[in-house]
Amino acid sequence: MGKPMFYINGEFVDENNALISVMDHGFLYGDGVFDALRVHNGRLFQLDAHMNRLYDSARIIDLPVPLDKEEFKKIVMETVRRSGYQDCYVRPQVTRGIGSLGHDPGTCKESSIIVYVTPTPVLKKERSIRVIISSYRRPPAFILPPESKTTHYVNNILAKMEARKRGADDAILLDIRGFVSEGCAWNIFLVKNNRVATSSISSSILRGITRDGVIHLLKEMNIPVEERDITVSELFTADEIFGTGTGSGISPVIEINGRKVGDGRSGSITNEIENKFNEFINETGVSVYE
Ligand SMILES: Cc1ncc(COP(=O)(O)O)c(C=O)c1O
Structure with a gap:
């Protein structure tokens, strides 16, 4: 039971309204970072480790995250809560944000913050x-x-x-x-x-x-x-x-x-x-x- 739920730049939205601009440099140039977590039986596994890696990923590519890490964790938890899923996939993502065409990140005013909560993707057909x-x-x-x-x-x-x-x-x-x-x-x-x-x-x-x-x-x-x-x-x-x-x-x-x-x-x-x-x-x- 549950439904996909998203957080995009300050708002919790369902799948139909989970839209980002085509001018976001994450979409245009792959200029962004993400992490992938899972919820097992209503428990988010290794939240701190994944969020630490997300912030480190951003630092490596010099991408500002306009949100305190503890705040971001609360948003991740809240997005899962609103989905109602007991078992699911959670993807926090930060992109360079909306800018002009041309890959110069200097044209992007603020990074975009996105959280996806969806059914866990099936990555393999069999165990081996x-x-x-x-x-x-x-x-x-x-x-x-x-x-x-x-x-x-x-x-x-x-x-x-x-x-x-x-x-x-x-x-x-x-x-x-x-x-x-x-x-x-x-x-x-x-x-x-x-x-x-x-x-x-x-x-x-x-x-x-x-x-x-x-x-x-x-x-x-x-x-x-x-x-x-x-x-x-x-x-x-x-x-x-x-x-x-x-x-x-x-x-x-x-x-x-x-x-x-x-x-x-x-x-x-x-x-x-x-x-x-x-x-x-x-x-x-x-x-x-x-
Ligand atoms: C390139 C790459 N290596 C390794 C891993 C495994 O990392 P983790 O155990 O944190 O999922 C991932 C996970 O998505 C990956 O994309």
Whole structure:
């Protein structure tokens, strides 16, 4: 039960009235940032972490957020409350705002603040995924800072389309040096001899909130975990691989470029971490309706 609800520059509106100007530089030039959260059983998961990342994303691209962080959190909570959803997707977004044609942000008077609360998008057909290694690479910080979750997703979209054309569900992108970076919208972990590794922030990744949660849980479980450079050969020789993301949760990767990962099924550490992560979701989160 519930209905999509939006907040746009000071007003709560339904889907039919959720309109922004075609002169908003977020629409014209992808000049904006966003974050993506989920509500599980009426509880907003990792609100602080996502809002901190949103403000950091904005700082990286020098985008003013004309709203105090605590105020913004209250607006996010209120938009969810007005939707009535117990389980949903929440997307706070800040764009450069309305300006003239021409990408100069100097013509934009004030950033736009938008919150979307919608049903959770279905990002995968099955729990496990088959992937390819994309011919597109994640951009390094001197091209487009990957630590900022900007609204500029064409790189990820091209990789996703390539994956679909090659009959896979998703793609792994390498960084500019040829080390493993991340999936189209998820971070990557591999397991070898009961040790876990994930690409470090020097591999052009978005530092995922799910990734941070999984690293924390692995440490609690006394499973060794390293953040470091990962080679493509390590992917081909891994016992298990899984992806992590807000939208897709924990995704066992069972095939890469047509080759089986391990025995071609979700592995035991992947299963264990998925269970722990689901417990973590149920135990934490800010209650929206109380
Ligand atoms: C490029 C990219 N990497 C990683 C992630 C995973 O981040 P999180 O766990 O915070 O959802 C996302 C999430 O949307 C993403 O877009």
